[in-house]
Amino acid sequence: MSKKIALITGANKGIGFETARQLGKQGVSIIAASRNKERGIAAVEKLHAEGIDAEFLQLDVDNDAEIQFAFEFIQNKYGKLDILINNAGIQVEHGDWGVNNTPTISEKALRETFDTNFFQVLKLTNTLLPLIRKSEAGRIVNLSSILGSLTLHSDPSSPIYNSKLFAYDTSKTALNSYTIHLAAALQDTPIKVNSAHPGWVKTDLGSDAAPMEVEDGAKTSVALALLEADGPTGKYIHLGQELPW
């Protein structure tokens, strides 16, 4: 069987880099996509130093021309894509996590967040889908967050009830809906599409206050990328456990 090829967005640091490292250690060929060439190449050099088969791809997910280039690059070089990990994500609201900013959120913050965390994920995924259909066992992993859960946000007893950053949270809710809809659209194919909640992880986005180390934070993405044929699709998962939408 030919080697599996995985494209990971935002692979230069944080959960994306660690996901590339862990998947690479399992023998997957990594296309480490990063918007910044210097940081992306530095990340790939670190992967090479660990004996991982990895290459850099310049991909700002907000850039439609680079999305098209990614399609052409993978089509010409591999003719298929086995794993797509939509990991790149932003949180532009830098206020106090305990302050609900719903009444004051700016349209700019909303649009910026939705562009990267939702619209461009759709664009990249739908563009690459013809290549994923060529895989024997395509896997799509959307990096969501527990903060996208409407069930937990509407439950005053839930641990996230008082963490309401409107743009970030709703962009992940929309992403979850894409997971459900795309999984249903692909139900008659071998392709599996799932949303991952990595946990609250020590990264630039998660901050030093987060309880989870990045090694554990990448585990959900890796597991969903390597699901067997009888694994779930259209689910919202954290470390093997299903979360409520």
Ligand SMILES: NC(=O)c1ccc[n+]([C@@H]2O[C@H](COP(=O)([O-])OP(=O)(O)OC[C@H]3O[C@@H](n4cnc5c(N)ncnc54)[C@H](OP(=O)(O)O)[C@@H]3O)[C@@H](O)[C@H]2O)c1
């Ligand atoms: N950390 C947590 O606690 C946590 C919890 C739940 C969900 N998540 C999700 O997990 C994913 C990874 O987060 P992280 O904690 O690893 O964050 P991070 O350390 O801030 O890394 C984010 C990555 O996304 C990249 N990125 C952002 N915008 C991009 C764009 N337009 N094009 C290409 N790359 C872009 C960043 O690139 P640059 O280096 O160029 O900025 C970086 O590589 C995100 O989707 C996040 O929402 C994280």
